[in-house]
Amino acid sequence: MTSAQAVRIEAPGDAGQMKLVELELGEPGPGEIRIRHVACGLNYIDIYHRSGVYPLPMPSGLGMEAAGVIEAVGEGVEHLRVGDRAAYASQPVGAYCTARVMPARCVVRLPDAISFETGAAMMLKGLTAQYLLKKTLPQGGLQHGDHVLFHAAAGGVGLIACNWARALGLQLIGTAGSDEKCALALAAGASHVINYRREDVAARVREITGGRGVKVVYDSVGADTWNASLDSLAPFGLLASFGNASGVVPPVALGTLSAKGSLYVTRPTLFTHLATRESTQAMADELFAVVLGGQVQIRVEQRYPLAEVAQAHRDLEARTTVGSGVLLV
CATH class of the missing domain: 3.40.50.720 (NAD(P)-binding Rossmann-like Domain)
Known part of the structure; x- marks a missing residue:
């Protein structure tokens, strides 16, 4: 078994509800991958989940985006291989962790020229900007x-x-x-x-x-x-x-x-647009193109250790942050 640290909440509440726990991870099943994170993205939707504005089954993890390296690939997954650099903005929630097993559908290869921090900070926010300006x-x-x-x-x-x-x-x-x-x-x-x-x-x-x-x-x-x-x-x-x-x-x-x-x-919601692997890949390709071409810059302005996730949430709620923030694992 592979171990991981993960942020969990037992019930909706304030930032103090979040606890860092140790988990055991198995092997990915059909259509799944296991990814070892380097950085996890911080987004306001995480606060909606934590506080109960968007209800989740409890207990629950938190977080919607991250970047890291593929550790294992389940049956039927053809677009990712072990060792690939990868990033995602995806359901189910649970990105605040050092590693996880998750559906492969919304995970894409991260170009070598884009760092893990940038990848973790850009997926949910960048894909949101894409579907707003190009589709909404x-x-x-x-x-x-x-x-x-x-x-x-x-x-x-x-x-x-x-x-x-x-x-x-x-x-x-x-x-x-x-x-x-x-x-x-x-x-x-x-x-x-x-x-x-x-x-x-x-x-x-x-x-x-x-x-x-x-x-x-x-x-x-x-x-x-x-x-x-x-x-x-x-x-x-x-x-x-x-x-x-x-x-x-x-x-x-x-x-x-x-x-x-x-x-x-x-x-609108981002995850309606990310319903299929094909649509996810097409949107990510367009995002990667404008980032690599220099038209879009990803500003990573806040960095926190995973253990300081409560402070990260307090800063987000106080609206004192600018640009993007990440949790480092």
């Missing part, structure tokens, strides 16, 4: 020069989106909670920034766009930004709500959407 689109799609609004533009997903939007020729309007974070978003490729603590977001969006509003808003903040997001949209615009960092969005009166200009609302 308003009527008629997005054309060169179009304005989009992206909340939390200095976060891990946001900075990648700023890079990618610039590469696509889009004018991204980013929001952030400090002048320092606004400057980071500008440096990453945002065309305009709004400090939401000092400025009226919807009013500034109208000013920037000559009164028209944006075709699409990408909103991971949730309750605090919901009304401003709707008020920033042009007629027939799309609000893509993909997170709840400030709390769950309350029920929506459909009449509000008609009154504000026949608006569209969607609540």
